[in-house]
Amino acid sequence: MSFEDYKKVIEEKYAAKDSSQMTARHKNFCLTNRSRGAKAMKILCDLEDVTSFNGERLLDIGCGHGGMTIEAAKLGMSAHGIDILSENIELAKINAQNDCNAVFLSGDFSFPGYSKHFEGETFDYIAVYDVVEHIYDIYTFLCNLRDVSTDNALIITTVPNQYGFNNIITEPHFGSPFATIIPKSFWPTLGYVSETTFHRSLGLYQALFASLEMPIEAVVCENYFSTKALQQYATPKLEKMKTIVSNIDKSKQEVVTPYLEWFFNQYQEDMEKNAVDPDYLYLKYFIDTICFYSRKTQKAETTIIKDFYQTSKTNKPFVLVESINYEQSANHLECEISVGEKLGENYTFAWYVFKVEKNSTKRIDIIWYTDSPSLSYTFKESGNYRIQFFIKQGEQLMYNFLPEDIHVP
Numbered sequence: 001m002s003f004e005d006y007k008k009v010i011e012e013k014y015a016a017k018d019s020s021q022m023t024a025r026h027k028n029f030c031l032t033n034r035s036r037g038a039k040a041m042k043i044l045c046d047l048e049d050v051t052s053f054n055g056e057r058l059l060d061i062g063c064g065h066g067g068m069t070i071e072a073a074k075l076g077m078s079a080h081g082i083d084i085l086s087e088n089i090e091l092a093k094i095n096a097q098n099d100c101n102a103v104f105l106s107g108d109f110s111f112p113g114y115s116k117h118f119e120g121e122t123f124d125y126i127a128v129y130d131v132v133e134h135i136y137d138i139y140t141f142l143c144n145l146r147d148v149s150t151d152n153a154l155i156i157t158t159v160p161n162q163y164g165f166n167n168i169i170t171e172p173h174f175g176s177p178f179a180t181i182i183p184k185s186f187w188p189t190l191g192y193v194s195e196t197t198f199h200r201s202l203g204l205y206q207a208l209f210a211s212l213e214m215p216i217e218a219v220v221c222e223n224y225f226s227t228k229a230l231q232q233y234a235t236p237k238l239e240k241m242k243t244i245v246s247n248i249d250k251s252k253q254e255v256v257t258p259y260l261e262w263f264f265n266q267y268q269e270d271m272e273k274n275a276v277d278p279d280y281l282y283l284k285y286f287i288d289t290i291c292f293y294s295r296k297t298q299k300a301e302t303t304i305i306k307d308f309y310q311t312s313k314t315n316k317p318f319v320l321v322e323s324i325n326y327e328q329s330a331n332h333l334e335c336e337i338s339v340g341e342k343l344g345e346n347y348t349f350a351w352y353v354f355k356v357e358k359n360s361t362k363r364i365d366i367i368w369y370t371d372s373p374s375l376s377y378t379f380k381e382s383g384n385y386r387i388q389f390f391i392k393q394g395e396q397l398m399y400n401f402l403p404e405d406i407h408v409p
């Protein structure tokens with residue numbers, strides 16, 4: 001009955017909001033988390049030619065309310081879900097209660113070195129469902145992902161297709177027309193303010209995954225006109241697509257420099273032509289969601305894509321955090337964020353302090369409008385604390401967490 005409890009919480013949450021089209025979409029996205037998870041597991045079972053699992057380990061990154069993690073656990077996997085928002089983790093736990101043994105934890109998977117939290121534990125399957133478009137530093141995210149993957153791990157990713165007609169007309173997160181294909185640097189001028197969405201082409205994902213030796217093995221195009229068509233189109237194609245090796249010409253990576261951005265577009269097109277089933281190119285405007293499978297191979301060496309990516313103008317966020325330094329002595333914390341770009345005059349900073357307890361995470365303090373990215377904080381009582389920081393300019397907002405919780409004795 002736990003999914004019933006979960007549905008009640010969602011109904012209450014959305015009853016309090018207006019019923020705009022986007023809100024209705026979000027609510028529907030929440031309520032379908034289990035069925036989407038079941039569908040994903042069905043495709044995975046088909047791909048692996050099994051009907052259940054025997055303790056294989058799965059990590060669902062950006063698990064949201066846990067649908068995929070739960071369905072994986074119900075099919076016999078040792079399933080773990082991680083999400084940056086602790087409130088999502090609370091809801092995922094309600095969703096899973098009395099139903100399966102899925103494990104849920106909160107954390108920022110795009111944080112440099114985050115993989116060390118797993119202390120060498122690795123996973124046979126990694127699910128990244130509708131998450132990568134929310135990650136700016138996708139390179140660091142993928143490095144963490146690689147670190148927690150066993151050799152030969154299968155990685156399943158879905159992402160909204162930036163060229164999908166429906167997505168071009170109505171951006172899937174905030175509804176603004178053409179946002180998926182207009183460079184992000186123009187968004188503020190147009191009044192588009194969703195800072196945590198970064199649309200990228202399948203070609204770019206192929207380059208990024210391949211540069212970390214996790215080449216894409218198969219592309220399944222979802223929502224080709226309708227779900228029915230998906231079954232008719234994608235499933236029979238799976239076998240054929242499995243044989244399409246993402247044959248990326250490594251020499252071309254050499255020419256991808258920050259100064260030749262136009263060349264990169266050329267490269268992307270080439271890659272799509274070489275590495276993707278030609279039908280994909282023909283169909284790409286009719287697909288809402290792209291689902292692809294990649295597999296971890298040997299040790300990665302290429303960093304050129306990273307250099308390109310971090311200096312690219314097209315998808316740059318307004319500020320990039322380079323390092324976070326903090327020092328604790330007894331109940332006092334000093335913390336300083338260093339940012340990759342020189343900040344102008346109009347930035348503001350804020351900090352949230354959360355108290356982490358066994359069954360809940362509560363915000364206990366807000367420090368608004370500090371004038372530099374630093375915090376000096378004294379905790380009033382012992383316990384475990386989580387610190388979140390925000391950097392804001394105009395409508396633009398960037399936030400992140402300290403990499404580790406603070407323990408106050």
Ligand SMILES: C[S@@+](CC[C@H](N)C(=O)[O-])C[C@H]1O[C@@H](n2cnc3c(N)ncnc32)[C@H](O)[C@@H]1O
Pocket residue numbers: 033036061062063064065066067082083084085088107108109110111128129130131134135
């Ligand atoms: C569109 S939701 C998808 C949720 C879930 N995978 C599903 O399909 O129902 C994206 C999720 O990614 C999470 N997320 C975003 N950035 C993250 C990060 N850096 N680390 C972990 N989770 C993240 C969000 O909190 C959100 O729950």
